[in-house]
Amino acid sequence: MSEKAVCIHGHYYQPAREDPLTGEVPVEAGAHPYRNWNERIHDQCYRPNAELGNFEKISFDLGPTLINWMISYDPATFARIVEQERRNYLRFGVGNGMAQPYHHTILPLAKRHDKITQIRWGIADFQHRFGHSPAGLWLPEAAVDRETLQILADQGIEFTILAPWQAEDAQIDVGLPYWVELDEGRRLTVFFYEAELSMRVSFDPAATSNGDRFMTDFIVPRLSANGHPTDEAKLYIIASDGELYGHHQPFRDKFLYYLTHRDFTHPRLIQFTYPGLWLRQYSPNRSVRIRENTSWSCHHGVARWKEACPCAPNGDWKMKLRQGLDWIADQVDKEFVKAVSPYAKEVWELLYAYIEVLHGKVSVRELIQRELKNDLEESEIRRIDLLLRAQLYKQRMFTSCGWFFEDFDRIEPRIVVTSAAQAVWWLREAGGIDLIQAAKERLSEVRSWRSNLRGDQVFMKHIERLRYEQLSFPFVQTDIERF
Template structure:
């Protein structure tokens, strides 16, 4: 009996969450205790899939599996870029998974490509469609060091023109929903209707294109894919495998494809990556099912059937592509009373902006580049490696300043990102996904205004007025733009203020997102608790080479009162003289009068405001904390007595107790003392006290992660510190899966385990040594 073949495909993707003005992901409170959703989903999904855990009969961890070496997958370039910068161990594990998969699947890798940005390709202008695919292929080659065989279509959105673009650039196959097939036939036979999902999904098909080229298509198994995505098929690997066996046809060489968002494995479905790893481990013993990837199957079983696709169709809108341009009825159904009439004017506003920019850019580019189209195609190499910027300019720049050339190309890049499909997918334009595309539009407009002399913002805002939110207080698109977008605009001076202030806090960073400090000189003066810093700073936006050289003066009163002047400062000596007399108000007034632009703490982005308040209030907080802790011994028996007598404590006393316990928790973490934290949490529970631990959990998670990454690299050997961190994290109810997996991988590398601490940790974390 011939084997059936199985492919599990994960589509891994996140929208570009960076603030485009500075190329920096701002804090997203909804992702707590993580900094942002990229960090959270990495912790829940992208990382666990390279150390998916398998347990032995006794319940101990016996192996870890890199799922990326077994499953077919694509990963959005904007997400992969973020992982490369922020989670290098995950990034490397994904690449290693593809390398290992080539050994397993006859030289065919598990990774397939993805367009540069997650746009609905059939709705894009032909030039944007072509560039998006080209950049996606080049991005793939940069990371995986090979040519891609297939490409994932965002939202599986397809039409013949899109397939032509892919085929022209060497892509051999795509993956679609069975509901996207129109007609099918065996070569040489008659067409059979296949609408409504009636296509046989157990074989590959060929689409014959008008150009004479061809494209292979795999249709995924809809019931099983839905069962994995939204049902219970990932409750355990044994159950998943049993359902695959039931669905697999007998005879021939059928291919069964299960396709889902990659985030299903761990993020949407907790421990889904473990069920997947368990199934992969069991497949080794199966003679009737063979794991494969699409490229390998295509080589060994080329299509014998032809298919016609449903033009302008997708996997997530039953109306074709209407979800990304109109109120078709498809939604997440957050509120049945809402409508999505806002989608059409949003699409129209961005289409207008894109076409207006296209005409302006082409006009400007003829004077700047030898060949603008070739420059656009090659610019992806600079995006991937900024060190190639000079060589790129040498090859493509005809005349004019290099900065102008880079600005033209950055506008092109923003014009692709501002069509990210998530902006239309959800139910209201006030969602974070729509705000993100408006930020990209805003930067494109800003670059055009400042460097090319055309200002499109007023007309763009007029068009956004038709984008009506379902939430009355959110208003329309113009209000969202003014309230949710512009406050995040960071020019060179505002960026310089962030860098100056972080340096003042002792965090002398040389960069802030895409802004790089080229030179910095400063001198510092003190008067009591007050500080005055005077200096010069030169910074550069690495993307456009825009530079700014500023004098600055920063005055801190020693508390939350702070003023920073940036720009041409004419009165530095006078400011010093007044400051040394102890006249802080006079010094602040002089800074305001002599600076081009003045900043206070309110100009910091929100997460840096929080950091600033914590830094500036530290001394005051310590003084208050010492006083409050003095009441602890008196307060504890009093609260205990009230609890025993069922007396309701006065509101002020309750809040005072919560504050004291918060302070003691902070001290326990600073001292890395599990015993103190255990005591504090026990007493708080006994007294029914509730206080916010989210900030502590976030900090503990960050510190533990740093230690674990160091452990895996062989750079961290303070095992007692690690033991205390794991105990503290456990008390704070943080997930310890990563600690378990990383310690397992570390121990497996050791010839002999002599450390008693490591043995205790292995026992605590149920690791089979």
């Protein structure tokens, strides 16, 4: 009988919740008795799973914005996660961690240079944190198009994981990896997760209340066709929100430990493994086409993140928010290109390399001088520094959870609008155009159906804070050598 295997994949992500002015995550009342949602989820999920050693036994991706917070809040827990992933890498030559685009952007809705930025920053962050290159990359919300897959392949990524309905062929075998043929002779491996098992883990708490029963009633029957073992080697992936294990569903961190650590005695027992390791032995032998602009959490493509969608009722505000932020992004890009193009043929290479500044490897001055290869005046270095900051917050304002839920009056949409205000402010400080009034007018059409909170109110609240700080502390200058 050919080998059968199961992989549990956990997708772990939180947006950049830090206040742009203080660098601290503010108090979030809904997270009581914790100060904010990061702390609450950490205590219920990230820490206990790390202490149990679960990150060594599963496939996982951990968002860079979450990592940044975790390193400052509980570096010991993050060190445990890295250590567990490294054990696999040192043992097998390929780790069980996957990279993730830096700000969890819905990539099919992004411009090409923003897709490249998110992917390159995400890969660089994984390398910086885990000490080796990632074999795979998890796409935010599994949202995909061919251009995104092409960029993954161009950047050396071997595989990603998608939902089975994202394949054009409805008859795919989810136990097998597939090639997606791309341009310039490149191709990328795609695994399709097992929908029934993933649904049970994610949305049926009764199914995961007992590890033995889950193995006997759900996993083992999936290993055979019509009650008889199949002949082909199969890997069945159970994909889920990683925060399910202890946060969304209490005690499921213990379920995960039991399932992946216990030696089950069933005669058809299979192993637990992960995609990168599986590919070392079982390469794809067939190809598939993906359905463009699809995702794992919206059956209407990527509509959930740009317009009203049946997946999240009362979403009329989403189109206005998307249009407003797209307009701001266009203006930030125009000013950036105008400033950098006299010194570089490929203006976006400077932005791609900016991750080195975020990691503290170089100062922004060193980066600008290295990439632009010019003896720039101090004022020009300062201007480009501020435009790079505007680009950073432009990236932050497209984090996916800003559009995910049904109402605008939530923490997540307020975060993306605050990021937009910060991007507009840095653009203004750089001596570029002042977008405040025009952005305010566009965001005034974004309105909560529940509370009537408007986008321009959130936007101007942050702008007024910035104005107050500038008036109160006009002598404070940011040291670009230390940024």
